[in-house]
Amino acid sequence: MNSTEKCSIAVLMLNSKAI
Numbered sequence: 001m002n003s004t005e006k007c008s009i010a011v012l013m014l015n016s017k018a019i
Contacts, residue, residue, distance in 0.1 A: 001009075
């Protein structure tokens with residue numbers, strides 16, 4: 001995967017945890 005994809009996935013996970 002591209003670094004950008006990894007970053008996007010990490011952000012999504014962080015958002016889900018925040019919720």
